[in-house]
Amino acid sequence: xxxxxxxAIVLWAICALFILIPLASFLAYSFLPVVDNAIVYExxxxxxxxxxxxxxxxxxxxxxxxxxxxxxxxxxxxxxATAYFIWRRPPAWRNVLVIALAIPLLMSYIIKxxxxxxxxxxxxxxxxxxxxxGLADEPVSALLFNLTAVRITLSVVLLPFMVLPICVALERxxxxxxQAAADLGASEIQTxxxxxxxxxxxxxxxxxxxxxxxxxxxxxxxxxxxxxEGFTFGRLVFSQFGLAxxxxxxxxxxxxxxxxxxxVISVARRLSNPRWQT
Amino acid sequence: MMRNRFIDLxxxxxxxxxxxxLYLPILLVFLLSFFSMRRGKVNWDTFSLSWYAKxxxxxxxxxxxxxxxxxxSLAVAAAATFATSAAILVRSRPDRHSARLLxxxxxxxxxxxxxxxxxxxxxxxREAGVGRGIFTITVGHTLFVSAIIYRIVLTRLxxxxxxxxEAAQDLGATRIQTFRFIILPNLRMPLLTGGLLAFALSFxxxxxxxxxxxxxxxxxxxxxxxxxxxxxxxxxxxxxxxxGFSILLTVAVALVWRRNADSARKSYRExxx
Numbered sequence: 001x002x003x004x005x006x007x008a009i010v011l012w013a014i015c016a017l018f019i020l021i022p023l024a025s026f027l028a029y030s031f032l033p034v035v036d037n038a039i040v041y042e043x044x045x046x047x048x049x050x051x052x053x054x055x056x057x058x059x060x061x062x063x064x065x066x067x068x069x070x071x072x073x074x075x076x077x078x079x080x081a082t083a084y085f086i087w088r089r090p091p092a093w094r095n096v097l098v099i100a101l102a103i104p105l106l107m108s109y110i111i112k113x114x115x116x117x118x119x120x121x122x123x124x125x126x127x128x129x130x131x132x133x134g135l136a137d138e139p140v141s142a143l144l145f146n147l148t149a150v151r152i153t154l155s156v157v158l159l160p161f162m163v164l165p166i167c168v169a170l171e172r173x174x175x176x177x178x179q180a181a182a183d184l185g186a187s188e189i190q191t192x193x194x195x196x197x198x199x200x201x202x203x204x205x206x207x208x209x210x211x212x213x214x215x216x217x218x219x220x221x222x223x224x225x226x227x228x229e230g231f232t233f234g235r236l237v238f239s240q241f242g243l244a245x246x247x248x249x250x251x252x253x254x255x256x257x258x259x260x261x262x263x264v265i266s267v268a269r270r271l272s273n274p275r276w277q278t
Numbered sequence: 279m280m281r282n283r284f285i286d287l288x289x290x291x292x293x294x295x296x297x298x299x300l301y302l303p304i305l306l307v308f309l310l311s312f313f314s315m316r317r318g319k320v321n322w323d324t325f326s327l328s329w330y331a332k333x334x335x336x337x338x339x340x341x342x343x344x345x346x347x348x349x350x351s352l353a354v355a356a357a358a359t360f361a362t363s364a365a366i367l368v369r370s371r372p373d374r375h376s377a378r379l380l381x382x383x384x385x386x387x388x389x390x391x392x393x394x395x396x397x398x399x400x401x402x403x404r405e406a407g408v409g410r411g412i413f414t415i416t417v418g419h420t421l422f423v424s425a426i427i428y429r430i431v432l433t434r435l436x437x438x439x440x441x442x443x444e445a446a447q448d449l450g451a452t453r454i455q456t457f458r459f460i461i462l463p464n465l466r467m468p469l470l471t472g473g474l475l476a477f478a479l480s481f482x483x484x485x486x487x488x489x490x491x492x493x494x495x496x497x498x499x500x501x502x503x504x505x506x507x508x509x510x511x512x513x514x515x516x517x518x519x520x521x522g523f524s525i526l527l528t529v530a531v532a533l534v535w536r537r538n539a540d541s542a543r544k545s546y547r548e549x550x551x
Binding site for chain 2 (some may be wrong): 007008010011012014015018019020021022023025026029043073078079081082084085086088097099100102103107108109110111112113115116118119125143155156159163188205213214216217218219220223224234237238241250251254257258261262265
């Protein structure tokens with residue numbers, strides 16, 4: 001079929017106007033200096049020099065990347081075990097369990113974060129449980145308003161993003177392959193090691209990378225449960241658009257986030273099953 | 279399927295942990311809103327009345343709700359038009375390099391961290407001289423939800439037999455007629471599913487909106503402002519209401535999804551025979 005060209009031009013125009021040019025202007029902003037609270041339209045590398053020389057930016061960035069990595073690894077383990085558990089259930093059970101995973105995705109993100117406060121707070125559920133089981137003598141205040149609270153909250157909130165892609169990958173394994181492994185005398189562990197794991201790993205890696213991208217750029221969870229200690233890169237960026245009011249520096253800081261996100265996304269696309277892309 | 283208790287038991291333990299951690303906090307908010315009302319010595323009968331009265335009293339919340347519904351509807355309408363056109367274009371020439379590229383660009387606002395989508399639009403609108411408000415929020419939400427609708431519509435288009443389109447064209451249908459009588463009827467269900475899903479996403483979107491809302495806050499932005507100040511019974515009440523709304527949307531999506539899957543299977547079979 002040919003002749004769709006005018007439509008294609010309109011679609012590309014919309015993409016350019018609302019996706020590509022905004023991204024370009026964001027990139028351009030990162031090169032603009034601010035003098036006396038006013039943006040000067042003469043590109044320099046000052047913001048980036050500032051970014052790399054300022055040790056507090058550097059530590060915040062590294063701390064956030066480490067945090068996102070920890071959340072991804074933690075969720076990878078939990079998520080794989082859960083997905084594998086779901087996959088081993090009978091089909092009817094499987095559907096219910098997968099739907100139960102998808103439902104929280106449709107719940108408001110900040111509500112879920114706020115709800116975690118009730119679990120992690122001094123009078124929260126986790127403390128009550130610790131006291132009830134005699135694991136603590138008095139409420140542990142260290143559970144909320146620090147980096148650990150951010151870790152736990154991000155893990156919980158991002159878990160469905162990890163489990164669902166693994167479920168999809170496991171679902172794609174055809175029964176014949178497992179049959180063949182069994183016919184050739186593979187033990188359950190051998191089948192897992194040499195058949196199931198390699199076939200489902202791409203899905204798991206996609207999930208982990210999604211988790212990483214979302215965790216590294218998040219500023220709502222750190223803002224609401226992180227307190228002063230839980231200051232992350234996302235919060236640093238966001239503060240440039242609020243109190244600090246240095247938009248170009250904010251743009252430069254997020255260029256770093258963008259580079260990380262794009263690298264991770266392109267690796268995820270490469271690793272994901274090509275069928276997903278058609 | 280092979281069964282091995284030594285494998286299943288630890289897996290079950292992890293799965294229980296995961297499901298409990300997903301649902302327990304939400305359940306707790308329900309309980310907390312209930313208890314805070316009890317402490318305020320409000321009995322069950324006046325409970326809901328005073329609650330609604332409070333919501334109507336708070337003009338800012340009413341305005342925020344209206345903004346959320348308005349932005350959601352506008353964004354879904356815009357995204358449905360944009361994403362469907364894009365899906366039809368990509369489907370008509372899936373091997374083209376430009377089609378792949380278009381798909382990638384459409385996915386960008388969804389795949390990038392919301393903070394980047396938000397602030398690039400903020401900078402862009404500022405430079406273009408467009409003030410922050412309903413329009414800017416709507417643009418942000420439209421881009422964010424387009425990927426979802428695109429994905430669902432494209433999946434349906436791929437299941438649709440090419441023979442149908444070719445048959446229509448052999449019978450002399452114009453391109454517009456083909457779209458109106460062949461493609462569009464088949465897209466009703468996916469558009470409904472995608473639209474509902476997109477509306478739910480838009481209704482909850484906070485991070486992009488925080489950058490793009492001036493004085494016209496949406497409900498989550500309002501809620502976020504309240505949460506930062508502290509814990510009030512109004513927050514719990516509002517959350518209960520919002521969760522109820524989310525659950526309603528979820529049920530609607532699930533119901534439509536099932537019908538959608540049924541009709542897709544049916545037309546796939548028809549396409550095969």
